[in-house]
Amino acid sequence: MGWQRKVLRINLTNGEVKEEPLNMDWAFQYIGERGLASKYLMENMDPKTDAMSPENVLIFATGPLTGTMASTSGRYAVITKGPLTNAIACSNSGGKFGAELKYAGYDLLILEGKAPEPVYLHILDDSAEILPAGELWGKTVWDTEAWLKSTHQNPHLKVASIGVAGERGVRYACIVNDLHRAAGRSGVGAVMGSKNLKAIAVRGTRGVTVDDPDRFMQVVKEVNELLVNDAGRKGLTTHGTNAMMSSMQEFGGLPTRNFQEVQFEGYYKINHRGVRAKKRNGHVNYITNKACFGCTIACGRIAHIDKEHFTIINRKEYWHASGGLEYETAYAFGPVVGVDDVDALTFANYMMNEHGMDPISFGVTLAAAMELYEMGVITSEDTDGVSLNFGNAEALAVMSEKTGKYEDFGQVLGLGSKRMCEKYGHPELFMGVKGQEFAGYDARALQGMGLGYATSNRGACHLKHDTFEVDMDDQTGNGKAKPCKESQDFVAMLDSTGLCLFPASAWGAPQYQQMLDAACEGDWSEDRILECGERTWTLERQFNMAAGLTAADDTLPPRLLNDPAPSGTAKGKVCELGKMIPEYYAERGWSSDGVPTPETLARLGIT
Amino acid sequence: MVKVTGVLEDHLPPNSSNPRELDVKTDATPMDVVRHLRIPAADRYLIAVNGDVVPQSEHALRTLGENDNISIMPPLKGG
Numbered sequence: 205m206g207w208q209r210k211v212l213r214i215n216l217t218n219g220e221v222k223e224e225p226l227n228m229d230w231a232f233q234y235i236g237e238r239g240l241a242s243k244y245l246m247e248n249m250d251p252k253t254d255a256m257s258p259e260n261v262l263i264f265a266t267g268p269l270t271g272t273m274a275s276t277s278g279r280y281a282v283i284t285k286g287p288l289t290n291a292i293a294c295s296n297s298g299g300k301f302g303a304e305l306k307y308a309g310y311d312l313l314i315l316e317g318k319a320p321e322p323v324y325l326h327i328l329d330d331s332a333e334i335l336p337a338g339e340l341w342g343k344t345v346w347d348t349e350a351w352l353k354s355t356h357q358n359p360h361l362k363v364a365s366i367g368v369a370g371e372r373g374v375r376y377a378c379i380v381n382d383l384h385r386a387a388g389r390s391g392v393g394a395v396m397g398s399k400n401l402k403a404i405a406v407r408g409t410r411g412v413t414v415d416d417p418d419r420f421m422q423v424v425k426e427v428n429e430l431l432v433n434d435a436g437r438k439g440l441t442t443h444g445t446n447a448m449m450s451s452m453q454e455f456g457g458l459p460t461r462n463f464q465e466v467q468f469e470g471y472y473k474i475n476h477r478g479v480r481a482k483k484r485n486g487h488v489n490y491i492t493n494k495a496c497f498g499c500t501i502a503c504g505r506i507a508h509i510d511k512e513h514f515t516i517i518n519r520k521e522y523w524h525a526s527g528g529l530e531y532e533t534a535y536a537f538g539p540v541v542g543v544d545d546v547d548a549l550t551f552a553n554y555m556m557n558e559h560g561m562d563p564i565s566f567g568v569t570l571a572a573a574m575e576l577y578e579m580g581v582i583t584s585e586d587t588d589g590v591s592l593n594f595g596n597a598e599a600l601a602v603m604s605e606k607t608g609k610y611e612d613f614g615q616v617l618g619l620g621s622k623r624m625c626e627k628y629g630h631p632e633l634f635m636g637v638k639g640q641e642f643a644g645y646d647a648r649a650l651q652g653m654g655l656g657y658a659t660s661n662r663g664a665c666h667l668k669h670d671t672f673e674v675d676m677d678d679q680t681g682n683g684k685a686k687p688c689k690e691s692q693d694f695v696a697m698l699d700s701t702g703l704c705l706f707p708a709s710a711w712g713a714p715q716y717q718q719m720l721d722a723a724c725e726g727d728w729s730e731d732r733i734l735e736c737g738e739r740t741w742t743l744e745r746q747f748n749m750a751a752g753l754t755a756a757d758d759t760l761p762p763r764l765l766n767d768p769a770p771s772g773t774a775k776g777k778v779c780e781l782g783k784m785i786p787e788y789y790a791e792r793g794w795s796s797d798g799v800p801t802p803e804t805l806a807r808l809g810i811t
Numbered sequence: 812m813v814k815v816t817g818v819l820e821d822h823l824p825p826n827s828s829n830p831r832e833l834d835v836k837t838d839a840t841p842m843d844v845v846r847h848l849r850i851p852a853a854d855r856y857l858i859a860v861n862g863d864v865v866p867q868s869e870h871a872l873r874t875l876g877e878n879d880n881i882s883i884m885p886p887l888k889g890g
Binding site: 443 | 814816817818820821851855857859862863864866867868882884885886
């Protein structure tokens, strides 16, 4: 009820595929998806394991609400140890793959070991087989999906796959499903590639059940009314997340040129208006919006590149429509690298989806490379003659493709910003936390964001907490610890349900509680679900500490701690992380060294 | 001078400039400007005056001066 109560465990080394019952004790403690998979990860591997070794475990996880009639019920997560961070990786995706996996009858797929040769997994309801992927190895994500649907004569297959970037170990390679949705962050695609696993193709026809269907449908109807009338939802439907860019520009929190600045003069060419602007030849970048499975928001964007643009002139294979710019992609290919050419940004986005890479990590890594180039540390000899100056749209386009194909300087960019900056003797130019690059918010303007970045278990992340409201009201570090902690627990709960984060402008804990209580057996109160979230967060912390991370990793780069924002509403400010961290540890019930105390662990039932 | 950003631009009349000058009553507050622009009052906003953020609690209290520059931004959310 809600859950399918079934796990598929795949040993890629010896080819064994077996079903096992879902551990319901764990499900009642961690709900599903992120929380439950984190528990399974902790119990099935040594956190000290090398992320790229066969001993790493890769888990695809749905939630009890995935595939149900609740709005935005298409989510699934990929949980593993991340090669970008050497910390726990929790990468969330939408599209249709998650619901299909649930309809095939599985809550979790657990992938262990390493196949001797490239393989893919083919699942048709309760039939699961490991098949040779020799013909697929080296193909793009897009060609892989087409090949699988054609080979199996099944257009209903939903595919999650990696490109060459994942095969070759680009540290931020991602897993792409449904052509342009992705489990994007932390390098989960590289883990998949390290196991010689090219793709998972699934078709499920079984549907899902819920514990109290009448009550569930009534609750879904009521919460959907809240969502349809919500101003935040309306904005997402009309403009997608890229409507944020002009606000961040005005606010002065838009990271520009590797975080040297906080406002970007070309923002209006690439924001929600820029993508709708008509060029002289009549071309308009934006075409329409797009929804994931079961979603009534439809924040996704579909776009196309001008055929006369330098990136695709004479390249008919890119003349089609595909994923358009969201805020993070617009930031990562725009301000942070200084480029304001909307078609160049869109081409880079195509490269991310075609070859399977995290746009945030790629963009911020390129930004660091540009800064190193302008310092004279990286030269044209290193880059095969490509000038890596900030603002060079050609550099953005060329390097996004080279990195996706793991060619030339793309192999260096594929290290990720932290390893690349260390390689060139300038670790201070890495803009991120725990090895993972920052999203499009500057922590000098949004102090609580800085705390969230520093303490996120998966490295710098803007989605695992929500302090926007308090950050908007107060640009000091005062009073940020409690809202950061509480929102982290809330999001950890939400990430465990199978629903998307974006209804959270309309839905709070009461709405999620009502849906879970109607769908899942047992009594689910608000306190209980939020405690599940706190338990998940703390367990992730335990994993990271066992992997060797310490409080010293809960920090920000010197640029954000020491160099004042040069403009905007936070002009003159640095991030007050030093004030916020001790308060945060105290809120969490952790020691001053950032270690969960025995009392906190006992309260949460974590042994 | 008043500027609105993001999805709030959809509330502006077609073809209106942004930013633009606005004539409001003496002692107007930022919320008076919001209402003048016919932006739904129920929504929450980030408001800055002359580059300084105005706390939510002061949106209906802070008095604006002549030649003040006001920015009205929708709630910032991740994505």
